[in-house]
Amino acid sequence: MSQALFIAGRWTEPEGGSYDVVDPATEGTVGAAPEASPDQARAACAAAREALGPWSRTAPEERAAILARTADLVRERLVPYADLARAETGATTGTARAMQVGVAAARFRRYARVESAEWALPPQINEAGPMGRAGVMGALAVRQPVGVVACVSSYNNPWANAAGKIAPALAMGNTVVVKPAPQDPLSVYRMAEALEEAGVPPGVVNVVSGSSAEVGEAVVGSADVDMVSFTGSTAVGRRIAEVCGRDMKRQLMELGGKGAALVLDDADIGSAVAGIGTTFSFYSGQICTAPTRVLAQRAVYGRVVEQLASYARRLKVGDPTEPDTVVGPVISAAHRERVEAYVELGRKEGAVVVTGGERPPLERGFYVAPTLLADCTNEMTVAREEIFGPVVTVIPFDDEEEGIALANDSDYGLIDYVWSADVARAFRVARRLRAGGVGVNTVGRNMEAPFGGFKRSGVGRDVGSYALHAYSEVQSIVWPG
Numbered sequence: 001m002s003q004a005l006f007i008a009g010r011w012t013e014p015e016g017g018s019y020d021v022v023d024p025a026t027e028g029t030v031g032a033a034p035e036a037s038p039d040q041a042r043a044a045c046a047a048a049r050e051a052l053g054p055w056s057r058t059a060p061e062e063r064a065a066i067l068a069r070t071a072d073l074v075r076e077r078l079v080p081y082a083d084l085a086r087a088e089t090g091a092t093t094g095t096a097r098a099m100q101v102g103v104a105a106a107r108f109r110r111y112a113r114v115e116s117a118e119w120a121l122p123p124q125i126n127e128a129g130p131m132g133r134a135g136v137m138g139a140l141a142v143r144q145p146v147g148v149v150a151c152v153s154s155y156n157n158p159w160a161n162a163a164g165k166i167a168p169a170l171a172m173g174n175t176v177v178v179k180p181a182p183q184d185p186l187s188v189y190r191m192a193e194a195l196e197e198a199g200v201p202p203g204v205v206n207v208v209s210g211s212s213a214e215v216g217e218a219v220v221g222s223a224d225v226d227m228v229s230f231t232g233s234t235a236v237g238r239r240i241a242e243v244c245g246r247d248m249k250r251q252l253m254e255l256g257g258k259g260a261a262l263v264l265d266d267a268d269i270g271s272a273v274a275g276i277g278t279t280f281s282f283y284s285g286q287i288c289t290a291p292t293r294v295l296a297q298r299a300v301y302g303r304v305v306e307q308l309a310s311y312a313r314r315l316k317v318g319d320p321t322e323p324d325t326v327v328g329p330v331i332s333a334a335h336r337e338r339v340e341a342y343v344e345l346g347r348k349e350g351a352v353v354v355t356g357g358e359r360p361p362l363e364r365g366f367y368v369a370p371t372l373l374a375d376c377t378n379e380m381t382v383a384r385e386e387i388f389g390p391v392v393t394v395i396p397f398d399d400e401e402e403g404i405a406l407a408n409d410s411d412y413g414l415i416d417y418v419w420s421a422d423v424a425r426a427f428r429v430a431r432r433l434r435a436g437g438v439g440v441n442t443v444g445r446n447m448e449a450p451f452g453g454f455k456r457s458g459v460g461r462d463v464g465s466y467a468l469h470a471y472s473e474v475q476s477i478v479w480p481g
Contacts, residue, residue: 003185005034005209006192008047009202015040019211021186024090024329025320025365033185036208041179041218044206048148048175049224051203056145056173064112067167069198071108074101074163074191081190085159088184090329090366091283092320099282104163104191110447111167115468117143123481136481143472145173146250147226150219152240153188154231155181155331156286162188165229166195166205168467177225178207179216181232183331185209217243226250227471233386234412234456241459252460252470254288254452256386257414260407261291262429264400265299267419268441273307275417275443276392280312280370281326285390286335288457289415291443293383294394295403301396305374308392309354312370317360329366330389336366339389346373346382351393378406386412400429408434413454417443436461 003018004011016035023030036044055063074081082096091100121139151165158180169176180188185207192207208215220228220243227250230240234255244251263272279290296304320328330336336359343357356371368389376383376393383393397403407416416435420426423440430438436453445451448464462470
């Protein structure tokens with residue numbers, strides 16, 4: 001049975017038929033996803049526009065209650081939802097439960113917390129002039145919803161990524177049209193079901209999917225859309241920005257990354273290797289925040305390479321349903337070929353393939369072995385372009401100044417990392433890195449800290465209260481005191 005689109009509170013048959021969603025681990029069919037027509041995509045935007053007025057005027061407490069109920073429903077259904085996410089994405093069972101569905105529930109819960117959307121500003125004493133009489137002027141700053149938000153989500157984490165857009169947008173009184181990634185849209189439809197059951201009014205949340213770019217282009221280009229929130233590649237982000245620029249639409253762009261991980265000569269190498277090793281295991285390297293570009297100070301370079309290679313070889317690659325599997329497949333056969341082509345290019349450019357570089361001996365599935373490329377330079381393609389797979393490059397450097405320069409010599413600037421036993425030294429280095437975030441002796445995240453990138457890694461910030469800022473416009477109201 002095919003999945004239906006969700007438009008204006010109704011489950012709607014797709015005009016374009018359906019297409020198969022493929023399990024990256026088994027190469028079997030997970031289910032049939034609906035193929036919306038461009039007209040249906042535009043109808044979803046129109047439905048969101050119609051629902052905007054009533055929804056934006058609801059009390060924040062009412063919106064929060066719906067988000068809280070959604071969080072409860074997602075948490076209650078964690079196991080079946082995670083099983084679907086695992087089948088669609090190839091994530092391991094543990095990752096699908098904790099980092100996909102679990103994080104989605106936490107995000108709905110976080111934005112069920114009502115925060116003030118207005119604040120008084122200091123009074124201003126004005127002298128008489130052509131713009132008004134002398135006296136004290138009062139002022140209030142108010143956060144208003146942006147309007148209709150197009151949420152275009154990524155394939156690597158359909159639950160957490162979509163929830164991270166939908167929840168703060170709804171909390172601020174916006175309505176949304178969600179365009180999930182074509183590889184794994186079924187999870188987002190389950191999210192829509194939970195939101196509907198939680199009491200979201202018709203048209204406030206709409207979901208349309210498609211296997212081609214036409215649906216996304218229709219949504220982004222709709223005159224009913226006021227803002228686009230996109231997570232994905234820099235190339236697609238540029239195209240969206242061009243479309244948004246024509247109508248001055250607001251944008252929130254979380255794009256690619258090529259995270260530099262500086263391992264200084266006084267670092268705890270074991271800790272650094274464990275953090276960097278998440279590139280091999282976490283979503284099989286299909287994550288923009290991964291520390292994929294290791295810059296190791298020459299005094300510890302050999303130890304870093306040796307221990308990273310040993311770490312990679314110990315990781316079990318295979319069936320993501322098995323509890324001891326650490327590395328699952330990448331999303332598709334085409335993406336596997338892309339990752340393999342990067343590894344071969346690295347070899348041709350002079351990198352040494354220390355471990356990996358071959359397909360694991362598995363009968364089915366789009367698997368890539370954890371791969372370590374050593375003796376790299378920062379000019380190599382594998383050090384400059386986002387590979388989005390379980391591949392780590394290692395580059396030596398001599399002193400702190402060179403390490404910082406190499407880290408900043410990148411088109412990207414999402415999240416960088418610094419490992420040093422001297423915390424003051426690590427913070428000194430961190431403050432000089434041109435990245436939206438820096439992890440000091442950790443790859444962990446604080447979910448209230450602003451998230452976003454410098455340079456080609458994106459525009460804007462979200463997460464925590466910063467997401468409420470991102471999905472709102474600031475209005476000033478001024479009056480004579």
